Each structure stands twice: as structure tokens, then as C-alpha cells.
Amino acid sequence: GEDVEQSLFLSVREGDSSVINCTYTDSSSTYLYWYKQEPGAGLQLLTYIFSNMDMKQDQRLTVLLNKKDKHLSLRIADTQTGDSAIYFCAESIRTGGSYIPTFGRGTSLIVHP
């Protein structure tokens, strides 16, 4: 089965790097996602990585995947107050002809001046 775990809170100072961690359980070929949710809003897809990759970089975002430990991380460089939000990790495998993500509980990132 699929189970995604995340720490619930992270507090960083503006300008520092943030690292949000996630562990997943499924060992089959899968996609792993990071979503951002601001208060009162839906989820914004930030980035995703296939399980045969080790790293993906997109501007200030870096995703690292440790397949052996089933550990996924999201690094945000030069964190800004606008990055304050809840970040969800999700994994999905292909079943029944489609990909259905299973989400963690989310990590609340607080950025203070």
C-alpha cells in the first residue's frame, strides 16, 4: 500500500534555504510530487519527479530522491515570505489506466523576516 509521511511544521528565516522532507512506501515505479497550498486556495503543482531519477532542479526548487531510503526532499533556495504555505508531498503509481496521487498531511512552512 501507499503511505506518505511528512513533518508537520518548518520555520525558516527569510533568505535562508528551506528543506521539506517526505518518506513514501511504495517501491514500484511511481511519480512523486510536490504541491503548494496557500490559505483558502487549491493545490498548485510545483514539480514532480519519476522514481528512476535522482534529482530535478527548477529555478529556486530542487527535488532530491533517495530511492533506497524512499526519501524525497524539496529544497527552496532564498526563501521568501511569499513561500509561506502548506507543502504536500504525494506519490502515485499507475493503476486502472491512470495515476492517482496519495498525499501526505502537509508541511506548514513559516517564513519570518
Next chain:
Amino acid sequence: DAGVTQSPTHLIKTRGQQVTLRCSPKSGHDTVSWYQQALGQGPQFIFQYYEEEERQRGNFPDRFSGHQFPNYSSELNVNALLLGDSALYLCASSWGQGREQFFGPGTRLTVL
């Protein structure tokens, strides 16, 4: 290019009533998925519609039903509402197998 839209934004119902939520997918997308997000939790998958049929279903009772129209828009219906149905209901659209899902802003349902 309009993203995923949902209506209404907020809704208040009483126990036992029925509710219908609506979703229009992002242009070019043919698949719609529905999720329930309780306070402090991640989204939980309800079901997915493709080619006007339910393709996959999560662990939700039959009180939750849906429909997809020929223009790919979708409805989520919940019958016999319970207090525990209070949540943010999210719609996500995608193309084909749904590797990338784009979410709408959600409908906040409160059951009193």
C-alpha cells in the same frame, strides 16, 4: 487560458440534505478527479472520471456519486449529508492517464 474552475465557492447545508458541486477542467484536459480535504489533512481521492465514466474510485461510500458531461465538465453529488462531510472539495483535471493534475480552488462545504 482558464484553469480549473469550481462552483460554488462556499456552501452551507444541514444534515440529511443533498449537495451538488461543479467543476470545469482546464482547457485541453479530458479527465476530472475529485478529492476531499478535511481540515489539517491532505486531500483524499474520491473518484476519477474519464470519457464520461467513473474510471477509478477511492474509499468513499455510495452517497458520493458523480457525473462527467460531453464537454468534460463534472459534478460531484453527495446525498444524506453528515457532519463529517464538512471539508474542502477539490477538483483536479488532467489529460489521459493524469500524470500531471491541476487543481481548482475548491468548494468549502459546511454541514450543520
